[in-house]
Amino acid sequence: MLDASTFKQVLIPHHRRLYLLALRILGDRDEAQDAVQDLYMRLWEKRDTIEINDSLSGFLSMSMRNHCVSQLRSRKQSVDLDQALQTSGEDLSAAIESRDRMSYLVKFIETLPPTQREALMMRDLQGCEMSEIEDVLKISSSNARTILSRARTALRKHFENCKL
Amino acid sequence: MNNDISHIKQLLEAYYRGETSPRQEREISAFFADTPDVPAELEPDRELFLSLDEAAFPDDIEQSLISMIDREAARPRLSPLRRWVKMVAAVAVVGFGIGTVVTALHYETPRISAPHESNQYYSHLTGSDLSPEQVEKQTLAAVQLLARTLQMGESESTR
Incomplete structure (x- = not known):
């Protein structure tokens, strides 16, 4: 059985990836945060049955995806419609544009090699200090800069190729 | 404006080398948020920074998960x-x-x-x-x- 410290050490680091996945599916930051919290609560309740192995990461993604899809199903369509009707045309198109851009970013981040992905998420989405990134990823400071540089450059190229 | 643009370009070069400070990164981000019309060559950079802003993590997400687990772990469970x-x-x-x-x-x-x-x-x-x-x-x-x-x-x- 997982105790609290192992749980935090092994499972909490996945929260960044899971949050982005939830954000991409749900398209709303508050809902994505709630979804991540719900998922971790359920994981804690089921900690007796969680196996720490190579398939853990895939298992977590699948659980997050399923949770978000059921959230979407239970979300009332009428709420979205009400919101859309209250929003002016200009605001609505700005909202759609912003959502497309965010989803475009998240899809790209998911394709990055794991170390680049973690470094980019920690620095540019979470605002972590470089020393924290070095500690978590167990890499030197020059290595951390190189990895971050590669991820950012690849991201720039991705946006260069895209016409939103 | 031209001064601003050349300053931002310098900051961007440092950013893509992984050498900017958090303060400099916030400066780039604020510039793009406040400047809807940028030269065409900066358009991808603008999209990139706006998207990072939109996907930014809630400040306390990690800490709130840790506190939640600590709270749950402190609850008495029958031995x-x-x-x-x-x-x-x-x-x-x-x-x-x-x-x-x-x-x-x-x-x-x-x-x-x-x-x-x-x-x-x-x-x-x-x-x-x-x-x-x-x-x-x-x-x-x-x-x-x-x-x-x-x-x-x-x-x-x-x-």
């Missing part, structure tokens, strides 16, 4: 020994119940050798047509139902 003691107690209660009913039946049912007469005799006492065997069977079923209910309660409470 295996206490769970065992509860189970034994539940079995004892059910056992005592069955024992009482069986003993009572034993004393109330007259021992008559001929089964067909016993029916008659028992109906005098209870006003029903049930034989002692049927009564015993029904009582046992009731006790078993009670035992199952108690066990359900037991598993609920140890969850």
Whole structure:
């Protein structure tokens, strides 16, 4: 059985990836945060049955995806419609544009090699200090800069190729 | 404006080398948020920074998860020994119940050798047509139902 410290050490680091996945599916930051919290609560309740192995990461993604899809199903369509009707045309198109851009970013981040992905998420989405990134990823400071540089450059190229 | 643009370009070069400070990164981000029209060559950079802003993590997400787990972990969970003691107690209660009913039946049912007469005799006492065997069977079923209910309660409470 997982105790609290192992749980935090092994499972909490996945929260960044899971949050982005939830954000991409749900398209709303508050809902994505709630979804991540719900998922971790359920994981804690089921900690007796969680196996720490190579398939853990895939298992977590699948659980997050399923949770978000059921959230979407239970979300009332009428709420979205009400919101859309209250929003002016200009605001609505700005909202759609912003959502497309965010989803475009998240899809790209998911394709990055794991170390680049973690470094980019920690620095540019979470605002972590470089020393924290070095500690978590167990890499030197020059290595951390190189990895971050590669991820950012690849991201720039991705946006260069895209016409939103 | 031109000065601003060349300054931002310098900052961007440092950013893509992984060499900017958080303050410089906030400066680039604020510039793009406030400047809708940028030169075409900066358009991808603008999209990139706006998208990072839109996907930025809630400030306290990691800490709130850690606090949640600490809070849950601090909740008392029944130790295996206490769970065992509860189970034994539940079995004892059910056992005592069955024992009482069986003993009572034993004393109330007259021992008559001929089964067909016993029916008659028992109906005098209870006003029903049930034989002692049927009564015993029904009582046992009731006790078993009670035992199952108690066990359900037991598993609920140890969850």
